[in-house]
Amino acid sequence: MGPEAFLPVALIIGYLFGSIPFGLILTKLAGTQDLRSIGSGNIGATNVLRTGRKGLAAGTLLGDALKGTAAVIISGYLGGPNAAMIAGLGAFLGHLFPVWLKFRGGKGVAVYIGILIGLFWPGAIFFCLVWLATAFAFRYSSVAALVASVLTPIVLWAFGHTALAALFALLTLLLIYMHRENIRRLQAGTEGKIGAKK
Numbered sequence: 001m002g003p004e005a006f007l008p009v010a011l012i013i014g015y016l017f018g019s020i021p022f023g024l025i026l027t028k029l030a031g032t033q034d035l036r037s038i039g040s041g042n043i044g045a046t047n048v049l050r051t052g053r054k055g056l057a058a059g060t061l062l063g064d065a066l067k068g069t070a071a072v073i074i075s076g077y078l079g080g081p082n083a084a085m086i087a088g089l090g091a092f093l094g095h096l097f098p099v100w101l102k103f104r105g106g107k108g109v110a111v112y113i114g115i116l117i118g119l120f121w122p123g124a125i126f127f128c129l130v131w132l133a134t135a136f137a138f139r140y141s142s143v144a145a146l147v148a149s150v151l152t153p154i155v156l157w158a159f160g161h162t163a164l165a166a167l168f169a170l171l172t173l174l175l176i177y178m179h180r181e182n183i184r185r186l187q188a189g190t191e192g193k194i195g196a197k198k
Helices: 003-018 022-029 045-049 054-079 081-096 109-138 141-158 162-178 180-188
Strands: none
Touching: 003 054, 003 081, 022 045, 022 054, 045 054, 054 081, 054 109, 081 109, 081 162, 109 141, 109 162, 141 162, 141 180, 162 180
16 A cells, blocks of 8 residues: 555544544443533543542543554654554544544543654644743643644744644644634633632
8 A cells, every 4th residue: 555545544543533422431441430421521630630540630631642653653753754654643533532432532632742742743842841930920721722732833844844834833733623612711701710719
């Protein structure tokens, strides 16, 4: 199979990796209540943290990131750089819209970082540093994610990685869409701050 013919396979590989719901799996194994019945109903690490189990939240964050990394590295090995990028897109879509969970998945921050690690690891460091600085300054996790994701494709483009910049511009648009409720709460002044008591 030639590199171009492998691209649809890479998309499927990425989607299958991305659709693994680590948050749901880990909380079920730990015997907590159904993750989809608490907080935002989201399957990501932020909602897992609402169970009060920090270890499970950290495991979810790691799993969600590494599934993006694994999809990229495996597809890149089998089909080359273009396949790696297509697998990254597939992993992101799989996380956001997993077929096993009626297409209701996470918001994409962890898998975004994981895809960056697999495709261009300095970009992942940049993302995390911006996230930390923004979170420290404003104490909103959603704002930190939005700012870091908007700046990442700009930086990739500035350093000459135009194909990666285009991919991450698309991922950023999807991430913004998944944060639409957070944006509404920010506008209304009701978004919860990091560390705030609920």
